[in-house]
Amino acid sequence: MVILARGANYSHHYAAMATSFCPALPQHFKPTPISRFPQVSFSFKVFSSQTSADENPTRLGFLGLGIMGSPMAQNLIKAGCDVTVWNRTKSKCEPLIDLGAKYKQTPGEVAASCDVTFSMLADPESAMVVACGEHGAASGMSPGKGYVDISTVDGPTSKLINGQIKETGALFLEAPVSGSKKPAEDGQLIFLTAGDKSLYDKVSPYLDIMGKSRFYLGDVGNGAAMKLVVNMIMGSMMTSFAEGLLLGEKVGLDPTVIVEVISQGAISAPMFSMKGPSMVQSKYPTAFPLKHQQKDMRLALGLAESVSQPTPIAAAANELYKVAKSHGLSDHDFSAVIEALKVKLKD
Numbered sequence: 232m233v234i235l236a237r238g239a240n241y242s243h244h245y246a247a248m249a250t251s252f253c254p255a256l257p258q259h260f261k262p263t264p265i266s267r268f269p270q271v272s273f274s275f276k277v278f279s280s281q282t283s284a285d286e287n288p289t290r291l292g293f294l295g296l297g298i299m300g301s302p303m304a305q306n307l308i309k310a311g312c313d314v315t316v317w318n319r320t321k322s323k324c325e326p327l328i329d330l331g332a333k334y335k336q337t338p339g340e341v342a343a344s345c346d347v348t349f350s351m352l353a354d355p356e357s358a359m360v361v362a363c364g365e366h367g368a369a370s371g372m373s374p375g376k377g378y379v380d381i382s383t384v385d386g387p388t389s390k391l392i393n394g395q396i397k398e399t400g401a402l403f404l405e406a407p408v409s410g411s412k413k414p415a416e417d418g419q420l421i422f423l424t425a426g427d428k429s430l431y432d433k434v435s436p437y438l439d440i441m442g443k444s445r446f447y448l449g450d451v452g453n454g455a456a457m458k459l460v461v462n463m464i465m466g467s468m469m470t471s472f473a474e475g476l477l478l479g480e481k482v483g484l485d486p487t488v489i490v491e492v493i494s495q496g497a498i499s500a501p502m503f504s505m506k507g508p509s510m511v512q513s514k515y516p517t518a519f520p521l522k523h524q525q526k527d528m529r530l531a532l533g534l535a536e537s538v539s540q541p542t543p544i545a546a547a548a549n550e551l552y553k554v555a556k557s558h559g560l561s562d563h564d565f566s567a568v569i570e571a572l573k574v575k576l577k578d
């Protein structure tokens with residue numbers, strides 16, 4: 232069911248109205264902006280397992296069950312979707328199988344048994360091998376099927392995967408996400424999609440289960456570019472925040488007060504408020520692994536290089552992430568980049 236309503240100011244009113252129409256269906260209900268026209272309209276989407284439980288429900292595959300993929304697949308299962316999973320490390324499939332997912336031995340077998348297959352892999356290399364390698368998803372693709380790659384990769388990788396999928400007659404959509412572990416758990420991700428519009432239309436109900444909004448950006452490569460631009464800014468912001476916390480502390484300021492002051496002013500950001508308190512305690516519980524942030528800085532710098540755009544701030548930030556990696560912080564949250572600034576230089 233989709234309830235359409237115009238105007239951003241009345242979202243909670245319309246949300247209450249929709250819930251009163253459908254009291255049995257509130258579990259996956261949330262007001263969602265129609266992101267292609269963010270300035271003019273909102274839609275409210277109610278996904279119900281009943282609506283998908285028709286004669287031939289769409290069979291969904293999910294490849295890659297890491298920090299992000301696991302809760303995303305879990306939300307699809309909990310919404311009543313028919314989901315088949317695969318992960319390189321099979322043990323990560325088990326909690327989802329317990330929730331009702333099916334399991335196949337290879338990405339190709341998942342794709343062969345599903346109508347649409349989602350993938351959420353670490354980086355360009357793993358996205359390529361899972362899509363196009365031996366027993367990869369492409370080996371199970373054929374006309375009528377679709378492949379949706381949610382991994383954060385660069386445009387050239389996404390275009391290569393698109394080409395291989397298209398050769399099978401299937402459709403392709405790149406759909407990287409903004410939002411981290413908690414938004415993935417809460418179904419509040421922001422999808423940045425590009426590619427086959429008909430596949431975008433087909434999978435929109437599923438994107439709405441996993442996310443709060445979705446953007447359709449046209450040709451393959453635009454979704455990857457949008458994601459890299461956003462993460463490049465985020466990565467630079469984090470290093471600047473880390474510098475400020477350490478400088479403030481060194482001149483005698485209480486870093487918890489710095490976090491509070493920032494939260495009330497013009498540079499307030501959810502990221503600072505969420506990560507700041509644990510950073511001042513030198514704790515970095517992983518939501519977004521530092522190794523992935525450094526990968527995104529590297530890919531964003533490659534994108535900048537491809538169009539001769541100067542990005543000196545991002546280049547400097549990237550060096551700090553590389554230093555943090557060399558200190559064994561790859562699997563910590565990316566906020567651990569602050570540790571790279573604590574390293575004492577030799578005399």
Ligand SMILES: NC(=O)C1=CN([C@@H]2O[C@H](COP(=O)(O)OP(=O)(O)OC[C@H]3O[C@@H](n4cnc5c(N)ncnc54)[C@H](OP(=O)(O)O)[C@@H]3O)[C@@H](O)[C@H]2O)C=CC1
Binds near residue numbers: 299300360382
């Ligand atoms: N965490 C976050 O906050 C966000 C992450 N992203 C992006 O989403 C993607 C996934 O992130 P996240 O879930 O955090 O990452 P994780 O490191 O938790 O998971 C990575 C996944 O990729 C799989 N993988 C890695 N290498 C290979 C390989 N060679 N062959 C097959 N599978 C492989 C892993 O399998 P295995 O379990 O066997 O290791 C795992 O399923 C990344 O591109 C990341 O940049 C995007 C938004 C937010």
Ligand SMILES: O=CCCC(=O)O
Binds near residue numbers: 383410
């Ligand atoms: O790619 C990771 C993004 C993390 C976030 O948007 O909070």
